[in-house]
Amino acid sequence: MNRNAVLKSVTDRIIERSREPRAAYVAQMEAAGGRGPRRLSLSCGNLAHGFAACPASDKEAMKGARAANIGIVTAYNDMLSAHQPFEAYPEIIRSALRDVRATGQVAGGVPAMCDGVTQGQAGMELSLFSRDVIAMSTAIALSHDMFDGVLCLGVCDKIVPGLLMGALRFGHLPTIFIPAGPMRSGLPNPEKARIRQLYAEGKASREDLLEAESASYHSPGTCTFYGTANSNQMLMEIMGLHLPGAAFVNPDDPMRRPITEASARAVVDLTETGSNPTPLYKVVDERSIANAIVGLHATGGSTNHTLHLVAIARAAGILVNWDDFDELAAVTPLLCRIYPNGPADVNHFHAAGGLALVIRELIDAGLLHEDVRTVAGRGLRAYTQEPFEASDGIKWQSGAAESANTDIVRPVSAPFSEDGGLRVLDGPLGRAVIKVSAVKPEHHVVSAPAIVFDSQDTFIERFKAGELDRDFVAVIRFQGPRANGMPELHKLSPSLGVLQDRGFKVALVTDGRMSGASGKVPAAIHVSPEAACDGPLARVCDGDIITLDARSGRLDIAADLSRRPPATAGKSSETGIGRELFAGFRSVATSAESGAISLPGLDGAGTAGEAVST
Structure with missing residues (x-):
């Protein structure tokens, strides 16, 4: 072959x-x-x-x-x-x-x-x-x-x-x-996601949510x-x-x-x-x-x-x-x-x-x-x-010579899409990755004013206060390896999903992670260089027009960031829950594109330096 x-x-x-x-x-x-x-x-x-x-x-x-x-x-x-x-x-x-x-x-x-x-x-x-x-x-x-x-x-x-x-x-x-x-298999995953969104909107109780989660993870x-x-x-x-x-x-x-x-x-x-x-x-x-x-x-x-x-x-x-x-x-x-x-x-x-x-x-x-x-x-x-x-x-x-259910798995001759749905974005905000296989085509391009957050908790507070019912790109920064260990930000998913379902154009841009559960809202993640390393995200302000274009592979902003001083991280996350023990990890972690490695020497040549982009 x-x-x-x-x-x-x-x-x-x-x-x-x-x-x-x-x-x-x-x-x-x-x-x-x-x-x-x-x-x-x-x-x-x-x-x-x-x-x-x-x-x-x-x-x-x-x-x-x-x-x-x-x-x-x-x-x-x-x-x-x-x-x-x-x-x-x-x-x-x-x-x-x-x-x-x-x-x-x-x-x-x-x-x-x-x-x-x-x-x-x-x-x-x-x-x-x-x-x-x-x-x-x-x-x-x-x-x-x-x-x-x-x-x-x-x-x-x-x-x-x-x-x-x-x-x-x-x-x-x-x-x-x-x-x-x-x-x-337990509770179907789409039903679990539905109840999570209802809870985010205040339409389901904590007891309802816990019952659904327990039926999913059982x-x-x-x-x-x-x-x-x-x-x-x-x-x-x-x-x-x-x-x-x-x-x-x-x-x-x-x-x-x-x-x-x-x-x-x-x-x-x-x-x-x-x-x-x-x-x-x-x-x-x-x-x-x-x-x-x-x-x-x-x-x-x-x-x-x-x-x-x-x-x-x-x-x-x-x-x-x-x-x-x-x-x-x-x-x-x-x-x-x-x-x-x-x-x-x-x-x-x-x-x-x-x-x-x-x-x-x-x-x-x-x-x-x-x-x-x-x-x-x-x-x-x-x-x-x-x-x-x-x-x-x-x-x-x-094994099976053909699919028993073509709604789940298909041959190369009749795929769900011609490409894998994982793309790299590039532009003045840096390099990022986006998973679009779960994002509907009409959401592959979002251009809207930025609203900047330095934590996902701040986002949730403003969502619950009803302050986010509009078109916007959520910029969640200081979430990279050097800042706080690059946590996943799935706490945002139900709220963003609710806003999208209400008809608003929303997207996420972050130097944090979303992982394999990345869903229906377009998310430019792993933005590198991260804000804590003087990346462009540290200079974004509310109202800047950001365009996330998964079709052309661009992550653009209609602003001259070079004239602005960088913001600094707000709330410290360096202590508590053992985080102080990982200060050394945060201080040496490489960029997301280089694997976010905190172990120098893991490339077989004695260094964990940056990979060369070609």
Whole structure:
């Protein structure tokens, strides 16, 4: 199959741009690998400490030179629905490893916070930086050098990117990600959104709202809308880091345990002592990163990955920027309608054909690099298959050849739109991204006077006071990484949605985030440079005419900002809820386009500097 010319061009450009840092990274990984079982390099005292708590049979295996020892890095906690199922996984994994004469240990845990719990709260200002804490925690877990392979247990927003960033610094080891799956469908997402808007208008009580939310988020598993968490699972699949078909199997599905067991056995085969050695750095390369960007566009995934994929790539010595996202979006058709881009949830998507169908369609259209390394031991075509349980164990068979519901997933020949719906905006206000796949065409261009806010709480106060019933562009500034950790601003969504439904032309421009739940109101997000770094947003005043044009890719303002002094941030958000502990993160965080990274050295060349725009 001929490869799409733009996919080839963008990938070639990424390879050329990344030549030096990628070569340095690969050299580092090659120097770290090739030593057989890692624990053999430890002293007797080191090793004795490392297996002191193990059962006698595991100790005997680890004393020898043949058995692989697998490190489990887990995001388990029992407060968060997505990660609660992981409580039982370590014992399932250890048992499966013993079946193939290997051993496993929980190498460490990583924090897992939920944006759904902290949304609109002060704790959200720690959310983005938790990704980098998770990367460091993963490195600490693996730093004991006891392990020959890695199993990462994580699902949600910052957890999977952080796990992968940390694991990539140990890229000489094979790594497989094991998800827990989405909760089963509850209250339909459009109904939940309707009640949220009624509550914002004062037409529904808090009891009504809590009942609706509880019916939506009701059991173990990931939230069912297609936000960052479920976009993570798509990415792990399309990058070849899951076993095929693992992403969207429910926690209580009979297939969930066999997939987990098969993942444990598979990573042993990928170790240096296995039959198919496949270190992580050979799986995550420039082609798999390009594939991830295409998958994001084709499924209408989370805008958070315009940050996370950049950061993940840098952890592997690869430099990508928003121009790469923009060019690939232009040639990638939107194949899915999953909430907030449509009424269906990820369970409906999975039943309609799911990722196996999407990946087959994209490969056959030349929109994915098929010849990549994967943890399945074959190229990406393996991910057009789905698992089933046979009498002699888990097997894979071809997935759906066509959609079971074309209102949810479609072929490349009849997409929902010709492009992926994620676009880059540029202009005198800086660079931004916008997700338009859920925005009606009549709202793709908004030109209106600015109303400037330095917090989302101020916006909500004015909305409740009835002061925003007009056409306007809400400028919410001092929300970037350096200012306050770049929180998501979904607290604004119901109010903005109400105003749009009332017939007003409204849009949002912010250096903060909106993420995978970005909905029907046009939102230019991740504006860079941010206001706290003397970006143009710091000079915008009420009444300035701002034009957000998603069709032409422009973010314009009818004012000469150069003649104005910059505003300074209002209310301080540097203390409370632990925020003072993250002052160092805020002080060094790179721009949104460079991944909002607070860990210098994560590009494989010793620096976390800016990506070069082309």
